[in-house]
Amino acid sequence: MIGDRRIRVSVNGTAYEVGVEPRTTLVDFLRADLGLTGTHVGCEHGVCGACTVLVDGLAVRSCLMLAVQADGSEITTVEGLEGPEGELHPIQEAFLEEHGLQCGFCTPGFLMATYEMLTDDPKPDEDEIMEVLGGQICRCTGYQGIRRAVDCAIDKLGGTRPADVFGAGGPEGPDAPDAPDADPVGADGAGEGSAR
Amino acid sequence: MTVEIPKRIDQLPNPEPRYIGKRVTRREDAALLTGRVEFIDDVALPRMLHAAILRSPFAHARIRSIDTSEAEAMPGVEAVVTGADALRWQRVSGSSPDGWGGRCPAVEKVTFVGEPVAAVAATSRYLAEDALERIEVDYEPLEPVVDPFAAMEEGSPLVMEANGTNVMMHRVFTWGEVDEAFDTAAHVFTERFRWNRVGANPMETFGTVCEWDPVTLEMTVRGAIQSASFMGLGRAATFGLPTNLVNVKANAHGGSFGGKGGGRGIDIAAMLSRKAGGRPVKWIEDRVEYLTSGGSQAWDRHYEAALAVDADGRMTGFRVTLVDDLGANGEGYGSISAAKPLTAFTGPYTIPAAGYDLALVATNKLPSGPYRGMGPPPHFMVLEQLVDIAARALGVDPAELRRRNFIPPEAFPYTIPSGNEYDSGSYEEVLDAALALAGYDDLLRWRDAARADGRLVGVGVATAVEPGVFDWNAYATVGLPQTGVPEGATVSFDIRGCATVRVGFAMEGQGQYTLVSQVVADYFALDIDSVRVIQLDTLAAPPSFGPGGSRLGVAITGAVLGACERLAEKMRTVVAGLMQTTPETIELRGGRFGIPGVPEAQMSLAQVAGTMLARSDLLPPGMDPLPEATYVWTAPDRTPADEMGRAKSYLTAAQAVHVVAVEIDPDTGQVEIVKYALADDCGTRLNPVVVEGQTDGGIAQGIGAALYEQYVYDDEGQPLTASFMDYLIPTIAEVPRSDKAAVVTPSPFTALGAKGCGEGAIHTTPAAVMCAINDALAPLGVRARETPATPERLWRLISGAGVGASGSTGEEREQS
Incomplete structure (x- = not known):
């Protein structure tokens, strides 16, 4: 067996330094090694988007990325959205209020994709919304509740960056907690949080 | 006691229902939105193994031999099963029409691409998949038949030789004077149509964690299972087990739409577990498996x-x-x-x-x-x-x-x-x-x-x-038993007047736990947050079929209201005893039991439940002191x-x-x-x-x-x-x-x-x-x-x- 390789990542503000097999996908690492099972696996070939997480602020399909490729990165998963007292994030509240989920399996992916979109642009136009949501598959809702939820989330945020909802220090926020060393490995600079 | 289930909202013992018929946000959602709900692939049990399945690359082939020795020798591999194990432990699976079932993994020949041929349980899924590559299967390819019209012709290759035909069933139903209708019609319009295979594709594929103890033969099945009791009965039949040895714990699952499948995956995981001394074996179907060989395809x-x-x-x-x-x-x-x-x-x-x-x-x-x-x-x-x-x-x-x-x-x-x-x-x-x-x-x-x-x-x-x-x-026409389909619920109160409802089905996406809460809250005039819905394993739950065939909303509403009626009757009897009157004079209205028009003769739910739980000596003689009731609903007057x-x-x-x-x-x-x-x-x-x-x-x-x-x-x-x-x-x-x-x-x-x-x-x-x-x-x-x-x-x-x-x-x- 190929030996483990040590990686350092920050996930939802918690620093980890662990060994992983090079072939381990990022989603398997998050789910099996870190126990963060809120991110779901729907297709394992990058189409459905259920496994979407943020890596250095970018929405990625964690089934198509290896854990070793995330070395030095800051990762946000659905577990990182809620507030310190267990408050739902406004994006989560919006999905709840607008019946934006049924079985809930694809939902973490939709939440993270929406989070990234509203970080980039707090007032996305229809084309942007369709472009982003068009990259995620839901089999239950027919997307109508999800579409309403995105509008609702835009209203709730009112221009606030998703990361700043619970005050500075939220995931991907300007004061995201540091990894063990402030400028972790990434020779390419990918280790910097809030790159956007 | 006859239970009269309210057929209209205004027949509830509550003049101001707040939830039924209203746009109620779902109580399931907070846990789903935060990644807290445990889906089957989130389950991790001590000493759990992971399964992978070797599948047929041929649509039709005879299996000459299978050599699993190299796979079995790999570090981390704890069990391997093949058709030989199926022959030893399984009966031919139930099917419709009868006689068209088989065993899994395949015995002697494979009949579709993706049919399981062998399976491995190892300490990780990665290792299990590695081991599949070390299994040698010698196939003798046979001519497949893919077109159903060709399959009906004389001399076609036979999917199951023992049946002597590929026609599972051919029946002609005539209802009314249909020949006459067509003979005398002013116009007849005829057309051919082709509906190609489609299917459910829930975003979560099937998955299971099975434990089958080789000593006690008790089988515990966890999984993304739409109908837990039906799956349990099927597994008991397949393995020739008494039905009460199979306990199914269905997880919340990521959609189903009827097409979750699962029987074959459970059978494989269970046999692997038995061979591994009863250790839990997880099998999670991947999407390619689902699309090509899962419960995915319908209506061809x-x-x-x-x-x-x-x-x-x-x-x-x-x-x-x-x-x-x-x-x-x-x-x-x-x-x-x-x-x-x-x-x-x-x-x-x-x-x-x-x-x-x-x-x-x-x-x-x-x-x-x-x-x-x-x-x-x-x-x-x-x-x-x-x-x-x-x-x-x-x-x-x-x-x-x-x-x-x-x-x-x-x-x-x-x-x-x-x-x-x-x-x-x-x-x-x-x-x-x-x-x-x-x-x-x-x-x-x-x-x-x-x-x-x-x-x-x-x-x-x-x-x-x-x-x-x-x-x-x-479904009698295709050989299935003519029987009803039960759905049960148990409603109980605790000493503080909070309600708990025990049901036998898992969350699947249709908001049924919210519905149950709406019904109980409105029946007893409670705040919806003081109702909690709990799912029990099949051996503990009231009889349940679960979702399927547009039934559960109607069925569980009937079950819950039936249980509420029974519970209210029980509590009325208690209150009547305490107030030294007869149960008929006690009314439940707006969440309080009492004598209508007598303000001082009223008791809250918590008072009644508390009396039942803590002062059973005050209850009428022979009275069951539990403030709970169960009702099993079946559709009336079916034939x-x-x-x-x-x-x-x-x-x-x-x-x-x-x-x-x-x-x-x-x-x-x-x-x-x-x-x-x-x-x-x-x-x-x-x-x-x-x-x-x-x-x-x-x-x-x-x-x-x-x-x-x-x-x-x-x-x-x-x-x-x-x-x-x-x-x-x-x-x-x-x-x-x-x-x-x-x-x-x-x-x-x-x-x-x-x-x-x-x-x-x-x-x-x-x-x-x-x-x-x-x-x-x-x-x-x-x-x-x-x-x-x-x-x-x-x-x-x-x-x-x-x-x-x-x-x-x-x-x-x-x-x-």
């Missing part, structure tokens, strides 16, 4: 159908000949999808006579299984195309022709020729609501103007009936099938009318849906938000079936749709917004008047979209008769206008 149908119409435009007869390609065996109960149209054969119309020539045929493809709607969606696509063909030929507006043939409101309960009874309906009102919402007249003007400009635009109006409340009696399959089976009949406008790009054949409006009537809407969500989901799946989704096989039986790049699930870009209107005609037979509505729109959407497409194509003189109506199929029709290029050459025979 070849239709020829005819509609008899009299001179006034009244439909007098409907005939359907169906060749249903079920794939390699009957284990997936795909056959019941072909039987279910008997529950609504003639749709919402007063067609007095009908015939059904049904052939179930085996081929070397994945065995087909259930999918949302379970068979009527293709059937209604066929019926509604014929109605449109008739309307066009007779020069009658398609909406008007439908109106002329609707079952009138005063005719309910109405027994259709194929035997089922519809409970209630207001079909014309639903039609009017849909047409008004769509702006039908304006749509037709828009169409005519665009058409005059040479554009391919069309408007479709389609209607269908959704049989609600699944019932086994409907077994007669020799023609006629049964009162599904309890409710919801109905809908969908209006769709499309434009087809003549250069590409691409269909754009430019307008979608509908009205539906599913009786009392217990939670309108959830009902609309079910409708939205059904529309999306219906659009998928009509335009995009198809499981494709090549001539050798190789599946060509093994990923989401090939099997196209609609995204938000393909699903239009829809306008919806609700008509409410309560069911006279159910709790609170609700009707089954979970499958809903998929009954109507494919028909409506195809009607619109064919309206657009009508000026060209061609017809789309095959689903999905892909750009290529439509482009061929358009570019070769008049030449049938969709695998069908049928045309109407008009006689006068």
